[in-house]
Amino acid sequence: MSPASPVVPSLRAADVLQRSTGALSTSAMARMETDLPWFRDLSAEDRSWVGVIVQAGIRGFVDWYRREGGRPGPGSSAVATSVFGAAPRALAGVINLQQTVDLVRLSIEVVESNIDAIVEPDDAPDVHAGVLRYAREVAFATAEVYARAAELRGAWDARLEALVVDAVLRSEADETLLSRASALGWTARGDVAVVLGDVPAQRTETDLFDEVRRCARAAGMDALCAVQGERLVVVLGGVDDPRVAAESVAALFGDGPVIVGPVAVDLGRAHLSARAASAAHRAASGWPQAPRPVRSIELLPERALAGDGHARRHLVDEVYLPLVRARGTLIETLSAYFERGASIEATGRALFVHANTVRYRLRQVAELTGYAPAQPRDAFILEIALILGRQSGRGEPPATQTDL
CATH class of the missing domain: 1.10.10.2840 (PucR C-terminal helix-turn-helix domain)
Incomplete structure (x- = not known):
């Protein structure tokens, strides 16, 4: 089989690359120390895991080139396993996507810059082409790894947010509640109010919650959201006026009354606002002409008649x-x-x-x-x-x- 063939890989070139794997990895790590400031700030353990990824990537390219050559690559899932499988998934929370892109780009540059000095001149063009094809597969693999990490984080955040809102509704405020809210990005200082209403039809929870948070941020507030049965519960932080705060998100609720409870001094006492809003929501049918949103205190007679x-x-x-x-x-x-x-x-x-x-x-x-x-x-x-x-x-x- 001719080494100059554009389709079949050169076994001679693959053997040379195999013997040079260690030197290429060492050269890549040295470049990271000098060219990537964030790499120097990592702990020794995290730097070692990055080194494992670099070595796995270079070995993966050599194995792929020997096996696949000019044919289409093995697919992003296979590359993700071979390159990123050696390192813990937690590393995706230490190194962000941009840093991973920098890491992959530098590793490819190191390999490309050394190809002409490592392989025979007749094999160099095919190896250069192989590096480009493999780089594309690594790029897809990187996106897949971070997409999965984001999906898992999103699912975890959703469960955590539901626990926080449920604790507010159940009057179970403690240090755990505050730490969980902080983990979700809750930074509000000052008054808190709870807004209740029906869940809108034909909207996913993720889309709905994102829109609520966007509207709250536009009004200078934080928001935590959850669906409880047929009710949408929104906890707003940084509230100045409860009615004005509720107006910023009222359009996102379904048909029916939208109730806002009284302001509480902080998230730890938000259950007082939630309790009043819940009672008012149960009694709101007694005042069909109520404004939307309506404050819970405006429904005092209906709440009293309902047994509150x-x-x-x-x-x-x-x-x-x-x-x-x-x-x-x-x-x-x-x-x-x-x-x-x-x-x-x-x-x-x-x-x-x-x-x-x-x-x-x-x-x-x-x-x-x-x-x-x-x-x-x-x-x-x-x-x-x-x-x-x-x-x-x-x-x-x-x-x-x-x-x-």
């Missing part, structure tokens, strides 16, 4: 009791106002006071509670608070408690 004890206590403690402790006439006036169909004149006649006195007292109610009796939605919240406060017996005179 936290909402009931809030309405009693933050709405009813302040009215009782302020002036007895405020509760009396508010009750009379509701009983008489929100008529100021009828309320004044029932209480034997001027209509302007009724208006003044109602303004006091609004200033004290934040809810204006003249506004239908606010009036509904105040009525529920009055009922719950009376049922609680708190702040009532002893006779009233006995009657209850």
